[in-house]
Amino acid sequence: MDAAACAEEFRRRLDAAADATESALDALLAPAPLPGEIARPARLLEAMRYSSLGGGKRLRPFLVIESARLFGVVGEAALRTACALEMIHCYSLVHDDLPAMDDDDLRRGRPTTHKAFDEATAILAGDGLLTYAFDVVADPKTHHDAGVRAALVLALARAAGLGGMVGGQALDLAAETAATPLTLEATLQMQAMKTGALLRFAVDAGGILGGASVSQARALTRYGEALGAAFQIADDILDAEGDSAALGKRAGKDAERGKATLVGLLGLDAARARRDSLVAEATAALRETGLGEATDILAEAARFVAARRN
């Protein structure tokens, strides 16, 4: 594919993944209780729907779906895994927005969950989404092979927990009130945990679902790590130079809060150069999977992540 066709095909698949994820999340968050559930309380369910439906580019679901497709896996297996990951991403936004954390009133141009409902409901909606993610992955509907389901649960929990996303958020909050700013190394580690771990899981999940070889799985992980780092550095660049309207949230607030950002540590030019080299690294890792042109869409995803305006 030439560059223009590839970019177009990428947008088409990103939109398709977003639509499929939206429909699947809507169905998963239906009012009827599943076997073993006693009831689905209406207001809590509404808050979980508010927190997860109708928003975002669905980049993580796209990455699950396209990584799985590399190995010929399409349909429910990838889509349900994508939904589980998106639930975890969305719960993290709900909890991060709470008054005790980042204290944000606005998310994707809408009131945050604790503003639209109340703080207790937002905490519980987050807890509910996090818990449901593991339900969805462990359900036999996701994959006939329990070994695959258990491996997905383990990888997802490890990416999302103490040693991944939750730990990264703790480090990020601690940095705000620390006497000395984070070093470059500590900032990179914090970002790899807070943002990188879930993005890495997205592509690892494709390999787990598709039965990737050890060397393919390693290459995918390297792609996921480079993509995650590029994503975060692009985020820092956007926060430094972006405008609030395009972002759907207030720009410049990371710097105001004294949050550790790579732009603050490196300056804008060096941050941009680093971002571009991460995209090259991601693309090189894809070549090492030996899957040829099938990986073009994921390479385009790395370019998109680095160049995005919101």
Next chain:
Amino acid sequence: MDAAACAEEFRRRLDAAADATESALDALLAPAPLPGEIARPARLLEAMRYSSLGGGKRLRPFLVIESARLFGVVGEAALRTACALEMIHCYSLVHDDLPAMDDDDLRRGRPTTHKAFDEATAILAGDGLLTYAFDVVADPKTHHDAGVRAALVLALARAAGLGGMVGGQALDLAAETAATPLTLEATLQMQAMKTGALLRFAVDAGGILGGASVSQARALTRYGEALGAAFQIADDILDAEGDSAALGKRAGKDAERGKATLVGLLGLDAARARRDSLVAEATAALRETGLGEATDILAEAARFVAARRN
């Protein structure tokens, strides 16, 4: 076993389960990151340890361990499942104690996690414990059969989430501010979700680990449901008549807050009678497993739960 010997053996095994759970949780929450974890941030880990170590009767771990033992399953499989369940129980206490929820300063006679640390750390410690529970269960160290691990994850998520514990907490909070008090039926459903679902999972887990027959699994579930209901009604009775020192938390506060309790709905005498009939129901369900005297300890557990003073 005669009644006195059975009560003594019960206390011995309850203490043994508590000791084993404490050691296993301590090891699971060690500073060294697991494969796939990037780092374990010290303060967050400390908050997770504070929230889960050194406290409680460890009733849920005991129930997992003793239910599994009915089928000859002992050792790591039951102990790790017990730890996962206890992590979920402990996270729920941390989040329930938050200012936006029950706003409690004291838990088991110690400052609650958000008092000992801070609110953001308490939210994240809860999220971390919840996530880690699924990591522990899905890990091949828990059971060689991925089918068992995936079944445990699914049952645990369903008991803990929207249609179980989290949903029950949402209903309980909603009842506090509702214009009309909950009916008896609605109160029973709320309690079955908030408290019952995890207790039921504890004994269901034993059946999953042990490969119980369908009829045995059904009988265990009936035992777990009756035990859970007896536990909650005993809790309501304790809150109505108990003293704060024995409880390790303030007595009478449920009634003050207008929380739905069975004592409020039925009166003390009828609540006590209902509690006793639930114990009988639990004991009858155990007989239906066909496992004979092996179930004596679990029958004693039902009596203990109903008669406890804290």
